[in-house]
Amino acid sequence: MVERTPILNLFTHLILFLGFVFCIAPFAIVVIAASHSLKEVNDVPMSLLPGSDFWVNLQTAWTTADLGPKLFNSFVMAAGVAAGKVIVSALTAFSIVYFRYRGRTLIFWLIFVTLMLPLEVRIVPTYAVVANVLSPYQAILDVTGLSWLIEKISGVEVSLNLGLLNSYTGLIMPLVATATGTFLYRQFFLTVPDELTEAARMDGAGALRFFVDILLPLSRTNMAALGTIMFLWAWNQYLWPLLITTDASHATAVTELKQLIPNVGGMPEWHIAMAGTLIVMLPPLIAVVAMQRWFVRGLIATEK
C-alpha cells in the first residue's frame, strides 16, 4: 500500500531518525572518547568534541594489548567457525532433506535439540571433552571393564589423552557444532523444486554431483548470510575463548580487550580502552559491509 501523506511521511522519517541516533550515539561516544587524552576523557562531563590524540591512543592500545597476534587468532577462529558451519550445515541439511534412511527423524530431532542446548549451557562437559577429546572413550572402556582387561592381558595401562586446550581446533570445533545453520539450509532446500532434482537425475547426475553442481550454487546467498552471521558470532565469543585459552598466545582479541579496561585503583585510561574497542570492532564491521548485499538477499529471498 502506498500512501501519499506528507505529514505521515515526516513523522515516520522523524521516528527513523530518532532510532538512527539511538543506535549510532554509543559508537559516536566511543570514537570521541578514543580521541581524547587521559585528562580530557576523565572530565565530567566529557567533552563531546573530538580530541587530538586519536592515533596515539590507537597505537597505545595496539601495543598494550598486543592486538596484532590476537586479531590474527580471532580471525582464524571466526573464519574457521564460519567456514566449518557453512560446510557442515550444508552437508547435514542435504542428508536430512534428500535422503530417506532409517533413523533420519531421530537424527533430525537430535540436531534440533542442540538448538536448546547452546554452548553456555553445556560448557563444563564441553570443556572436559576438549581438555581430553578421548575422555568419553576412556570412560566407556573404564565402565565396561575393558581397560582393566587390557591391562591384565598386555600389562599396558589404558590412558587415552588428546588435549585441545590452547589450540585453534579447540577454539573452533565446539562452536561449529550447533544446529542453526542446518535449519537455514533445510528451509532453503525444501523450497528447491523436486523437478530440479529429477531433471538432474535424468541428466545422469548422482547425489553428490547434484549437491555440488546444483544445490550449492543455488544456496550461494544462504552461504554468504550464514557465513557472515557466524563470523560475527564467533568473533564476539568471550566465554569460550576465555575458558580454553590459558596461554596468552592463543587468546583472542575480544578476550584481550579486558587487558585495556582500567582496574579499580589503576589509571582510568578509558581513552585507550575505547581505542582498543574500535580496533576490535573493525573487522566484523568490514565483513558486514562487504557481505551486506548478499547477506540481506540470503535472509529475505531465495534466488530462483
Place this chain on the structure above:
Amino acid sequence: MASITIRDVKKSYAKAQVVHGVNLDIASGEFVVILGPSGCGKSTLLRMIAGLEEISDGTIAIDGKVVNKLEPRERGCAMVFQNYALYPHMSVAQNIGYSLKVAGVAAAQRNQRIQAVARILELEHLLDRKPAALSGGQRQRVAMGRAMIREPKVFLFDEPLSNLDAKLRVQMRSEIRKLHRRLGATSVFVTHDQVEAMTLADRLVVMNGGRVEQVGTPAEIYGRPASRFVASFVGAPAMNILEGVVALDGISLLEGSRRLPMPRAGLPVGTKVAMGIRPEAVRMVDPGAAGAVEATVDFVEELGAGRVVYVDLDGASFSVVTSESAHPAPGSTIGLKFSPSDMHFFSSETGARLDFFVASLPEPVV
C-alpha cells in the same frame, strides 16, 4: 530409437494403489500420447518409465531389456518436465550441455553438440542467457534441447505445454510434431488436454482411475470409443449421453413422455444401457419435421465458425454443434435428428461399449 514394452505394471503407495496393471506396447519411433483426467495415473506411469518412480509390480522393458532396476541415466530416456525444471544458475548453453558434462564429454565436443541442438531449436542467440531472462516458450525449447542433446532412445514429455498460453501452445505443439518427424525417436507424451492429444498422437492411450481404457489412433478413439468414459472424455463439447432401458420392442430412451425405440440387439429386457451421440452428429431441423425429436433451447454458445446449442430434451441436457446460419433463441422449440449410424451404446453397468450392427437400425421414431 527403441520400443517400450509395459507388462502388468502396478504402482502402489503406502495405502493407495494408483496404477492397476497396465499393459502397453510402444513401437520404435512411435509418438504415443497418454491422455486422462488428473489423478488417473498417467504421470506416474511416465515417471515409472523414466525411472523416477519405483515399479511396484510388473515389468517395463526398453528395447527388450527390462529396466525395472536401472537408474534413470542408464535407461536412455530423456524427459521434458511440466515446469521446465531448468537449472536457474546456469546459462542456456550450460543447461543444455549439463548431461554431457556429467557424462564427461570434452568441452570442445560438448560445445559443438550444444550449437547443433541450439540451431535446430533456434536458440543460438540465447545461449548465454539465464533461464530467468527467457520467455515461457523459450524455456520450453531449452528444456527440449536439454532432452535432445543426449540423443536418447526415448523422449518422455510430462505435460510440457500446460504452462504456456493458448497461442504458444499451438505453436509448440506443431514444433514438437516437426521435431519428432525429424528425430524419429520413440516419444511418450502425457497430457490432460485432448486437443493436444489428438493432434500429436500416432497412437492414443486413454487412462482413467489407474487403468487403460482404450488404445488406438486418434480417429479410432473418436470414432469408436471403447467405453462410456472415453466417449465422454474425448471430444469437445462432450458426447451427449442418454440413459435407456432395453424393452420388448427395442431400447427405450428418455423415459416419460417420449420413447425412442431401437432394436434390442439380443440384450435381455430390463438391461440398462446408455446411448451416446456426438454433438457434431446431431442435426437441427424444424420442430415438426418427420422423425425429429422436439427440444427446448437453453442457451447458445457462439464459436464464430459455428455455435453450440444447448437444449433440454425431456430433462436431459443435450448439446448440438451446428455451422448453419440458424440461430435459435433461448426458450424456443427446435427439432433434433440423429442417424443410427452415429450412435454409440454402452453398458450402464460396466461402461463398456456394446457393439451391434448399427447400420441396420431403423430411423428412430417419436
